[in-house]
Amino acid sequence: MLTIENCRLSWPDFVADYTLAVKAGHLCAVIGPSGGGKTTLLHMIAGFETPESGTLTLHGQNLLPLEPAKRPVAIVFQDHNLFPHLSVTQNVGLGLRPSLRLTDGEKALIEDTLEAVGLTGFGTRKPGEMSGGQRQRVALARALVSGRPLILLDEPFSSLDPTLRRDMILLVDDMRRKRPVTILMTIHTPEDAADVADQMAFVADGRVVASGPPATILNSALAPRIAAAVSNS
Numbered sequence: 596m597l598t599i600e601n602c603r604l605s606w607p608d609f610v611a612d613y614t615l616a617v618k619a620g621h622l623c624a625v626i627g628p629s630g631g632g633k634t635t636l637l638h639m640i641a642g643f644e645t646p647e648s649g650t651l652t653l654h655g656q657n658l659l660p661l662e663p664a665k666r667p668v669a670i671v672f673q674d675h676n677l678f679p680h681l682s683v684t685q686n687v688g689l690g691l692r693p694s695l696r697l698t699d700g701e702k703a704l705i706e707d708t709l710e711a712v713g714l715t716g717f718g719t720r721k722p723g724e725m726s727g728g729q730r731q732r733v734a735l736a737r738a739l740v741s742g743r744p745l746i747l748l749d750e751p752f753s754s755l756d757p758t759l760r761r762d763m764i765l766l767v768d769d770m771r772r773k774r775p776v777t778i779l780m781t782i783h784t785p786e787d788a789a790d791v792a793d794q795m796a797f798v799a800d801g802r803v804v805a806s807g808p809p810a811t812i813l814n815s816a817l818a819p820r821i822a823a824a825v826s827n828s
């Protein structure tokens with residue numbers, strides 16, 4: 596269980612106070628208006644922002660004293676953060692071993708993970724030789740291979756066309772059914788994930804305004820605000 600209780604962050608023009616719980620193994624889609632605080636929530640969980648007060652635990656472990664690299668968390672950004680001079684295998688290998696001195700077992704694990712994301716045979720390519728969707732798969736493979744139990748996806752697929760975006764969300768869903776991971780994913784188009792997410796959290800004005808099963812959230816009194824958030828994104 597990921598538990599966030601009254602985690603407060605404040606800047607002169609923005610105050611956030613997050614409370615959210617996500618069960619182990621669940622996929623939680625985070626939606627809301629632009630500037631509402633979705634990315635800040637993920638950055639706080641990853642350790643890039645430190646709350647002034649509140650508690651943040653994963654499976655009972657207090658994450659707040661841990662620096663980002665020590666947290667049991669992997670994050671995938673929209674621009675996927677791949678190193679252009681490294682091969683696909685090396686980019687994924689960074690998730691396992693930053694020195695890239697990979698054992699044979701680790702190389703085999705990377706191959707298996709590339710297969711799982713549909714990139715068998717792409718190991719020697721460089722990111723520049725791949726499409727946007729393929730690069731996102733590499734970033735996803737790197738997060739998965741790290742074995743970290745919590746994966747944060749910050750609008751990972753918003754630059755892709757609707758069909759590919761949907762395919763990638765189905766891929767995320769498929770992978771989390773095969774591995775014990777909990778996933779938080781920010782998205783701009785809630786309908787992409789309405790049938791695969793276990794939970795949907797609506798974040799606005801720095802708060803989790805509502806959280807629950809996607810159908811409940813999408814059919815709640817928030818529906819007009821959700822529609823407005825989608826049309827303005």
Ligand SMILES: Nc1ncnc2c1ncn2[C@@H]1O[C@H](COP(=O)(O)OP(=O)(O)OP(=O)(O)O)[C@@H](O)[C@H]1O
Pocket residue numbers: 606608609627628629630631632633634635636
């Ligand atoms: N380090 C920071 N210093 C000052 N303000 C910050 C900082 N981090 C976030 N903010 C503010 O927090 C607010 C929420 O931003 P955030 O990126 O979390 O929104 P979002 O919901 O992810 O938006 P979008 O959907 O457009 O990506 C913004 O007003 C932003 O300026």
